[in-house]
Amino acid sequence: MNLPRRHFLALGSAAAVAVTASTQPAAATRYRQSEGYRWRNVEIVGGGFVTGIIHHPKQRGLVYARTDIGGAARLDPRTQRWVQLLAWVGLRDWSLTGVESLAIDPADPSRLFLAVGTYTNEWSPINGAILRSTDQGRTFRRTDLPFKLGGNEPGRSMGERLAVDPCDGRILYFGTRNQGLWRSTDRGETWARVESFPATGTAGIGLGFVFFDQCGDRRGRPTRTIYVGSTDPANPLWRSDDAGQTWSAVPGQPTGLMPHHGELASDGQLYLTYGDLPGPYEMYNGAVHKLDTATGVWTDITPLRPNTGGEAGFGYAGLAVDPRRPGTVMVSTMSRWGPVDDVFRSVDGGATWHSIGSKIVLDTSGAPYLDFHETPKLGWMIGDISIDPFDSDKVMYVTGATIFGTDDVTNAEQGRSTHWSVRAQGLEETAVLDLISPPWGPPLVSALGDIGVYRHDRLDVVPPDGQAANPVSGSSPSLDYAAKTEGFVVRVAYGGSLQRGAFSTDAGASWQPFAGEPAGSSQPGKIVVSTDARTIVWVPGDVLPHYSRDRGATWTSVAGLPQQVAMVADRVNPSLFYAFDPATGTAYRSLDGGVNFLPSATGLPTGSGKLETVLDRSGHCWLATGAGGLYRSVDQGLSYQRVTGIEEAQTVGFGKAARGRSGMAVYSSGRVGGVDGIFRSDDSGVSWTRINDDRHQYASTNEAITGDPRVYGRVYLSTNGLGIPYGEPI
Incomplete structure (x- = not known):
């Protein structure tokens, strides 16, 4: 996913007569902590x-x-x-949800x-x-x-x-992007x-990687032989034979490419995948090699050679060796956009290979959007593979959108089909760009980065049915609904001409693309x-805003x-629209159905x-201005x-009113009493209740929020990579 952290967008309101807004700073306010919300x-x-x-x-199973x-x-x-x-x-530490690397203590x-x-x-x-856990990530x-680290950057x-030293768990090594090799001797x-x-x-x-050769080493003493992969194509692989005191480039190694993954099998064979670029979007050449660590002999074992025999350029990325079966190795291509990336499996140390894609039975029913309303594919951006050490x-294997798994991979050795299915249940990784919860139809319609x-x-x-079709779209930054016209929804997305906008008359069950678009525009x-x-x-x-x-x-x-500018329509009066220019802090409004706007505040x-x-x-309009309140x-307006x-208020949205209250519940990802959180007000902003807790903060919640107009207390949050959390009172 190549989405930068999305900066806070602008929205607002306006009127025919310019009026100065009241911008008195908010006094420090105490909030009430909700007695119970389920997220x-x-x-x-x-x-x-x-x-x-x-x-x-x-x-x-771990x-x-x-x-x-x-x-x-x-x-x-x-x-x-x-x-x-x-x-x-939390919000102020949002960057910590990008994971550059993960290490277990073997x-x-x-x-x-x-x-x-x-x-x-x-x-x-x-x-x-570096986050350190002694309870499998619970704390x-x-x-x-x-x-800085680059969990969402190339490579x-x-x-x-x-990596953790398998003989001495106190010792860890970390290969960085710009600062060389680092070491800890006290468990990180x-x-x-x-x-x-x-x-x-x-x-x-x-x-790019660090791993250890513990052959002959004793528990409690640092492993003597350590390998490090460098993205310098002239010297890609380095080794130390004295527990990291001195280092040298491995002799005889292939050069000219970057190593992506390296693994040492139990029989002493060291396998590496290579690409000319770090991936995941571009690789134009690549290879797979192995080193016999006993003899020092290198062998090119590339399964399918790029740029030959009608193949376009691509590289290799994912790599796994079977701990139970020496000689069994699996690798994946990367950036083989045509026809598609593939996974290859060998049981003889790379002398011969089986293409998993050639006889795959792929079940995408666990995540139907993966089909993109076409024939399902084995995957793209296959960056890693793992073989169960017990079976x-x-x-x-992982992809740019999911995890696929199989329970019968050894079928490939007999020339039979292998059966793969989605194994990402519970891992919600969408970047959420907009949310609506209309008073009719489904409880929620969402607009997501990358997948529509x-x-x-x-x-x-x-x-x-997966994502919306006609057109199928990628990143979709905006949705809206006509509150008094049941079923009418509009959306926009990145795409080509006449592929960016669409409307639905059945609450998103089917869509019709706009037959036209604003002249000169190419953005959603x-x-x-x-x-x-x-x-x-x-x-x-x-281009300037347009109406239809x-x-x-x-x-x-x-x-x-x-x-x-950003804009919103009144949910009651069809002639009333609001707009806001964040560059000048000026609000506008239109009283003639969006044709003409005048400054209002x-x-x-x-x-x-x-x-x-x-x-x-x-006539009721709310404006969240981030640190401005x-x-x-x-x-x-x-x-x-x-x-x-x-x-502070990063977002604002509304849901069903509390029992006995006339005004809708107000929700905001904001800051009250010096504490960031998800807050609800049942009295039009006079008092606030924090409805999340420190275990449920979800990092970047500053894009969209909406309550449910039919269920009191239910709120839907946007996140940048943690899906759509929703909370309900217990």
Whole structure:
């Protein structure tokens, strides 16, 4: 998944007469902690790049997976569902859900280590960290690093960069992207650079993996032989034979490519996959090689050679050896976009190979969106493979969207089909861009990064038809519904001409693409619709906003607005629209159905904002401005008053009113009393209740929020990589 952390977008309101908004700072306010909320995820299954997977060699059924932005997870062997380990990460530490590497202690199943941090970019202010657990990820201790990590950057499926010495669990090594090789001698609590290690690898990619050869070493003493993979194509593999004191490039090794994965089999054969680039999106050459560590002889065992015999360019990434069967090895291609990536299996040390894809029976019913309304594929961005150390028939591999697994991989050796199915249940990794919960139809419709739009008739069941079709879309940043016109929904997405926008008259069960689009536009931006469904306003962001009165067939430029604004429609009055310019802090409104806008309020906070209108109150509009706080208008956007009970508001949304209350419940991802959280107000913002807890923070919850207009207390959250959590009172 190549989504940057999404910055806070802008939304707002407006009127015909300019009025200065009240921007008095919110006083520090105490909040009430809810006595009980149950948090679960809306079932989508996967939806993002799973970058690594590891079986523990000492405990049957203990498996971990890591992702680029969606945390790390442990497989529950009883339910066969993944358990998210990083839901506790808060908004201000959002970067810690990008997992650069994952390490187990081979001798101690209770211990788990994560190297976390999503970006090394200048705009990301958060350094990386090492998280240490002694209870399989139920709790962690944190050691901050003096540099950033890149869990969502090129080469993120290389690995593992972090490794525990199998003979002495106090010792860990970590190959970084820019700072060379680091070592801990106290189980990851403190770290220091290994000054004797001479390589740093390609800038920004660095050292891709570390592993140990424990042959002949004694427990309790550091392993003497250590290998490190460097992304310097001139010297890709390094070795130490004195427990990390000195290092040298392995003699006779192939050069010119970057190693992606390296594994040492129990018979002393060392296997490596290579690509000319770090992946996952681009590789144009690659290979698979093995080294006989006893003789020093290298052998090229590439299963399918890129750029020959009609094959285009691609590389190799995923790699697994069978601990129970020396000579059994599996590898995967990467960036073989045509025809598709494949997994190859050998039982004779790479002398011959079987293509898994050639006789695969693939069951995608566990996540129907994977078909994209076409023939299902074996996968793309296959960055890692893991063979069950207790059962050679069981294998799992990870992709850019899910985890596939089989229980009969040895069929390949007899030329029979192998059967694979989705094994990502419980691992919700979507980046959520927008959410709506209309007063009719399904409880939720979601717009997601990479994999489109979904109608959720049941929250605990994967949408059986997959993502919205006609057109099938990728990243979809905006949805809206016509509150008084049952079934009418609009959406926009990234795509080609006449593929970016669509409407539905049956609440997202089927769609019709817009027959036209704003002239000169190539972006999706924001879409809103009047409550009577007669007017659609599209704010692409790269041209002025446009409106349509014929369901998207023709579009006319709106008057009175700058190009970069956000917009919302009144949920009661079909003629009333609101807009907000975060660059100037100016709100606007239209009283003629989105044709003309005039400034209505000035002096609002600049930089960001999100705006939402109340389902059952004409003229009621709320504006969340992040650190600038929360604002409310009750006069059709003519003026805005600060809601003083909340210090910061990243989002705002509404749900069914509490019993005995006339106003809808208000929800916000915000800050009250100096504490970040998900808050609900049952009295129009006078007082607030924190409804999440420290175990359920979900990192980036600053994109969208909505209550359920039919179920009091139920709220749906957006996250950047942790799916759609929803909470309900217990």
